Amino acid sequence: MLIKSKKASDVRSSEITSPSVYLDRRRFLQSAAMVGAGAAFGTIAGPALAATEKTRVKLAGVNKTKWTQESLGEKLTDYGSVTRYNNFYEFGTGKTDPADNSNKFMPRPWNLAVDGAVEKPGVYDLEDFLKPHQLEERVYRFRCVEAWSMVIPWVGIPLADVIKRMNPAGNAKYVAFETLKDAKRMPGQRRAVLDWPYREGLRMDEAMNPLSFLVVGLYGEVLPNQNGAPLRLMVPWKYGFKSIKSIVKMTFQEKEPPTSWNMASAREYGFYSNVNPTVNHPRWSQARERRIGDFLKRPTKMFNGYEEEVGQMYAGMDLRKNY
Amino acid sequence: MTRADAINRAAKPVVFVACLGPLAWIAWAAIASGLDPSGPLGANPIEYINRYLGDWAIRFLLGALAITPLRGITGWAAVMRFRRMIGLYAFFYVCLHLSSYIGLDQFFDWREIWNDIIKRNYITFGMVTFVLLAPLAATSTNAMVKRLGGKRWVNLHKLVYGAGILACFHFYMMRKGVQLEPIIYAGICAVLLGYRVVKHLKKKAQLNPKAGAA
Ligand code: HEM
Numbered sequence: 001m002l003i004k005s006k007k008a009s010d011v012r013s014s015e016i017t018s019p020s021v022y023l024d025r026r027r028f029l030q031s032a033a034m035v036g037a038g039a040a041f042g043t044i045a046g047p048a049l050a051a052t053e054k055t056r057v058k059l060a061g062v063n064k065t066k067w068t069q070e071s072l073g074e075k076l077t078d079y080g081s082v083t084r085y086n087n088f089y090e091f092g093t094g095k096t097d098p099a100d101n102s103n104k105f106m107p108r109p110w111n112l113a114v115d116g117a118v119e120k121p122g123v124y125d126l127e128d129f130l131k132p133h134q135l136e137e138r139v140y141r142f143r144c145v146e147a148w149s150m151v152i153p154w155v156g157i158p159l160a161d162v163i164k165r166m167n168p169a170g171n172a173k174y175v176a177f178e179t180l181k182d183a184k185r186m187p188g189q190r191r192a193v194l195d196w197p198y199r200e201g202l203r204m205d206e207a208m209n210p211l212s213f214l215v216v217g218l219y220g221e222v223l224p225n226q227n228g229a230p231l232r233l234m235v236p237w238k239y240g241f242k243s244i245k246s247i248v249k250m251t252f253q254e255k256e257p258p259t260s261w262n263m264a265s266a267r268e269y270g271f272y273s274n275v276n277p278t279v280n281h282p283r284w285s286q287a288r289e290r291r292i293g294d295f296l297k298r299p300t301k302m303f304n305g306y307e308e309e310v311g312q313m314y315a316g317m318d319l320r321k322n323y
Numbered sequence: 324m325t326r327a328d329a330i331n332r333a334a335k336p337v338v339f340v341a342c343l344g345p346l347a348w349i350a351w352a353a354i355a356s357g358l359d360p361s362g363p364l365g366a367n368p369i370e371y372i373n374r375y376l377g378d379w380a381i382r383f384l385l386g387a388l389a390i391t392p393l394r395g396i397t398g399w400a401a402v403m404r405f406r407r408m409i410g411l412y413a414f415f416y417v418c419l420h421l422s423s424y425i426g427l428d429q430f431f432d433w434r435e436i437w438n439d440i441i442k443r444n445y446i447t448f449g450m451v452t453f454v455l456l457a458p459l460a461a462t463s464t465n466a467m468v469k470r471l472g473g474k475r476w477v478n479l480h481k482l483v484y485g486a487g488i489l490a491c492f493h494f495y496m497m498r499k500g501v502q503l504e505p506i507i508y509a510g511i512c513a514v515l516l517g518y519r520v521v522k523h524l525k526k527k528a529q530l531n532p533k534a535g536a537a
Contacts, residue, residue, distance in 0.1 A: 085366035093502050193500040292366050
């Protein structure tokens, strides 16, 4: 079990921000019933699955990796900023909309569909899907195309491990991802800000890169709804919008998949969208970025500082054309 | 005391101070919480301040454009006495918005600022809007009206229509995707300018009844 069951009394003493709502019993019963996972009475398994800033739940058994805050040598962005400054248009276009409008979102039960050119297609319950994998923590830089950045300790599993387990066919050159489309649960989808559902994709070698990460938590806790619960991608050398949130579908295919921001404005957002300070963007200069919490901007690094890990994948490509 | 005097003495100072409200709030918030991410300005206070000032700039600009139609529709003539003040406040908030962009967002990096102006369309539009509004603010005094002469002054001040349209474009283009807020502002702007077009056409028809009937 990925989520450590604790007694309710343990939770009260842990990191819950607002003691008055430390455990909404009704919601616990509701979500426990929805999950139907036989959550033992008196555990927090229920609310654990509906993590909001009110119900923060620690993830157990998370391994350390080489991607630590110490090895990165940069300060972590505070939890409040990470969870109250989000671009997640499914819950509204303002920066605090996702935190304000995702309280009622239930990220469990959750189905993940895997299809296309792959040996093990199917619709997986997320718990089952994650079960064979070991959770680990990675501290990555996160660079938004709007020229701001953060440093975030994510919890998740390597995407490459998942892909190996699903075993794509030889002609699978790309992986396409889709976010949940359900305007009842994601009120921002009532407006056609984008052509829903949100779509993203990676070339197979990008998806298999050791940096590519499937995220289920941050700061050692279950992923908050506003950050893309229950499952999101994290590809730290690309602009933030590539790291698709609340994933319901993974498709292995031969053709390059259409991606949401590229569909909205191809001139601005390419398929690759690698962080690149030398490629001029029609809307924001990408030469510098404001690290959240700083006053002055800092220079942006090629591939967001991950050139060593990912640079060879783009050797010989004209990055001005393939932006 | 005439009615005009009463407005000048009582209502104008009240409106004048009220228009400083948005500035007072943001100044208080910035001083009180600074860069504290849990404060009212959120995790990215510079972005918040810049956008907030932009919001108020366009609100005052549309507010100034609303005064003539308001008088026309309601017959409330006294409202005209506030047109200049609201218009100048629009320019005031534009200047604050521009200052926050230069001083906070870009921190006086003139090369980056120049690159933004020539390369990022929405900033080009913002800059042109500013350039259109500046001469209107400069010629807003009674002395300038006299110096230019009524007709020339009126013609010059028609630039405000272009400024309104460009400001709406600036707002729309700055937001990613198709967002509701800038569309609402553009809609309001369209109604305010549309009112003038309709009035103009009606007037023409009256002057030239034959053409109007055709
Ligand atoms: C003088 C040149 C101008 C420059 C350099 C400029 C620059 C900017 C910048 C950098 C942003 C925010 C971008 C971001 O946060 O990502 C912005 C937003 C905005 N600006 Fe301007 N601007 C200018 C003129 C104007 C004028 C004349 C108006 C209106 C009368 C205006 C109204 C707005 C509005 C409404 C927003 C959007 C605020 C929001 O998102 O809520 N700007 N501008």
